[in-house]
Amino acid sequence: MTGYDGPAPGIEIWPAAPLHCDRATARAAFEHSLMMCGKADALGFDWVSVSEHHYAPYIMTPNPCVMAGALTHIVKRARIALLGPLVPLINPIRLAEELAMLDMLSGGRLVVLFLRGTPNEHRTYDTGSDGTRGMTQEGIELILKAWRADQPFRWDGEHFQFSTVSVWPRPLQEPHPLIYGSGNSEESIAFAAERRMGIAFSFAPPEMVAKWVALYRAAAASAGWEPTADHVLYRGIAYPASSDAQAADDMAAFFERKQAEQARLQQGALGGPPVVPLVSEPYFVGGPETLVGRFETLRDCGVGIVDLAFGVGSPDQRETALDLFAERVMPEVKGM
16 A cells, blocks of 8 residues: 555545645655565565555555556566445546556456445545445446447446447456455445455454355355355455564554644544444454464455555565565465
């Protein structure tokens, strides 16, 4: 994740005023993020991921396709996951075209999680939140048809109308990249299962994940297919350290510094995004044994893929955390 390392408003403040963005600091953050992705590739991680956020310093990728395009030149083995494009904020045909390009440029290593986004994100381009669920679902349907179609077609939907759709190039993967949808509501779970998509959860407690996975498997069975564990994705914050105590101390120091910086900044807030109930503490924070145990818990809930956001600490601390995870945690969880 490409987070801004200088003083900036907190996650609960949106939008963040551009005056807080020091250009050199932002440039350094992008360079460090690219380096970390290349390092993750060399260390044996299965994929690197980017996501979409607007008007905020915590993740500076308003267009994840641009970042993914840069990664195709740096990440040579691992898959490149867009988690995800916010479907209501972009022309779905443009998104289908850009993603197909990325699949070609990456040699067929693209993974996509299509998301609706949160109300604050919808305000980026003054998209009315009331229609965003329908826009997301129709947009996904349109993108999938555009990727699968052999001939140009017309689309007359509730939210989108196109006289001609004929996407070039096609994705390299047939019929298209592995795709996921949100698993954070019963309606979105049913939508994904009926279309044989994977589902993704972010920062949710294990007991809720287990409930949602059961609903997903039941909906998939009704649709005539059986998901694998790799159809279930969990996303969480990661900060591995040599021990639980060290991780807690480092986290406390990091957030104390951030709070002190943010206290000096004054800005009106529209409010941060509403989210599903969160775990009481960042889930992948602690010593190696603790982290392995948490992977085991998620495995027992039905999760097959975990996406880790190494976004806590200084750049040096994040690099050290990545190395430690690869050396002491990854060998234990790869075979789960």
